[in-house]
Amino acid sequence: MIDKIKEELGKVFYPGKTNSVIKEGVIGNISIDDGVASIELLMKEDNANAIQILQKSIPSAIKNIEGVKDVNLIINLPKHDQEPPKLQHIRYILATTSGKGGVGKSTVSVNLAISLSKFGYKVGLLDADIYGPNIPRMMGIEGVPVALDPKNKDKILPIVKYGVKIISIGSMIPKDAAVIWRGPLINQVIKQFLNDVTWDELDFLIVDLPPGTGDAQLTLAQEAKVSGGVIVTTPQTVALDDAAKAYDFFVKLKVPVVGVIENMSYFVCPKCGYKADIFSHGGGKTFAQKVKIPFLGEIPIDIQIREGGDEGSPVSVSNPDSVVAKAFADAARSIIETLKNA
Ligand SMILES: Nc1ncnc2c1ncn2[C@@H]1O[C@H](COP(=O)(O)OP(=O)(O)OP(=O)(O)O)[C@@H](O)[C@H]1O
Ligand SMILES: [Mg+2]
Incomplete structure (x- = not known):
């Protein structure tokens, strides 16, 4: 069967090249265990675009081979001799990530940032x-433009709201303008x-990443020493599968992961108190236990969270005594504990 797999891989082009992945020499070990084909991909370049294409094209080339039930692609990134630089003025960089879109990374980023700021950081x-x-809308700074730093014209000043210094491309382009930029x-x-914003001294910089395993993740890991990744997931199986990919990518990038937050964990009916596990429940914790990382807590589905996001007044500001605001604060506390013991 391995010969058949190699034959099929001989038809998969390496993105942007005229050679197959076999000819490009990026296929390492191939093994089969109980119908699961494990294929090692030995990337020679940090090309997130190519990785994303190969994550689809390799499994689809071999999944129809008789006897192959599933494909497990093991991605190896090229080794870098240099460690990413530690930004001296920033004590901890935290990055929220997820495999799936819309699971609440930005919501978590915003409320963690506010919680940490309230602790005095x-x-x-x-x-x-x-x-x-989405950060400008969620933090209520939509339409507020950034300004150059009057003390250093090569730098821009972050916008300060709710005690948090914020930078977003949304503060630099007209609203509704489609962004069609490419990787570089x-x-x-x-x-x-990271480098041209007047952050001054920071205890924490929270980086709100887009979903997936792409250029933003790669660039961040190369440009700065990230202290901890925060995996955000919803409890259902499809989201957890993707969370596992996001976790693996951070491990590959040598970004330590501080834990998992399960968002949209359950819903308590405000009228009758009935608790419904809309997206199932507990998957985040099970995943955290499986890969042996801390579980940072569960955030229920709550209308105040969505409204707070849309209205630019996050629940950690608008209703700090609510169950959900406390859940975000608890997650922030758990992150601090994990970092302290790292
Ligand atoms: N626990 C929650 N309860 C209710 N609504 C929520 C909750 N978490 C997030 N939302 C809402 O779900 C939507 C998606 O959340 P958010 O934008 O934070 O996700 P994301 O993972 O950052 O998305 P993307 O992948 O597009 O960046 C938002 O409207 C947000 O207000
Ligand atoms: Mg987001």
Whole structure:
């Protein structure tokens, strides 16, 4: 069967090249265990775009081979001799990530940032979602433009709201303008957001990443030493499968993961008190236990969270005594504990 797999892989092009993945020499070990084909992909370049294409094209090329029930692609990134630089003025960089979109990364980023700021820390929030920046709306700074730093014209001043210093591409482009930038520009923007913004001294910089395993994740991990990734997931199986991919990608990028937050964990009917597990329940904790990382808590589905996001007044500000605001604060506390013991 391995010969058949190799034959099929001989038809899969390496993205942007005229050679197959076999000829490009990026296929490592191939093994079969109980119908699961494990294929090692030995990337020679940090090309998130190519990885994303191969994550689809390789499994689809071999999944129809008789006897293959599932495909497990093991991605190896090229080794870098250099460690990413530690940004001296920022004590901890935290990055929220997920495999699936819309699971609540930005909501978690915003409420964690506010919780940490309320604990008395100096906090920054970097919106690394260049295509769909949601942070300005969620933090109530939509339409507020950034300004150059009068003390250093090569730098931009972050916008301060709810005690948090914020930078987002959304504060630099007209609302509704579609962003059609490609990879390299994303790298540039993230680099600039890290280095050309007057952050001054920060205890925490929260980076709100777009979903998936792409350029933003890669660039961040290369440009700065990230202290901890925060995996955000909803409890249902499809979201957890993707959370596992996001986790694996951070492990590959040598980003330590501080834990998992299960968002949209359950719903308590405000009228009758009935608790419904809309997206199932407990998957986040099970996943955290499986990969041996801390479970940072569960955030229920709550209309105040959605309203707070839409209205630019996050629940951690508008209703700090609510169950959900306390859940975000507890998650922030657990993160601090994990970092302290790291
Ligand atoms: N626990 C929750 N209860 C109710 N609504 C929520 C909850 N978490 C998030 N939402 C809402 O769900 C929507 C998606 O959340 P959010 O934008 O934070 O997800 P995301 O993972 O950042 O999405 P994307 O992948 O597009 O960046 C938002 O409207 C948000 O207000
Ligand atoms: Mg988001």
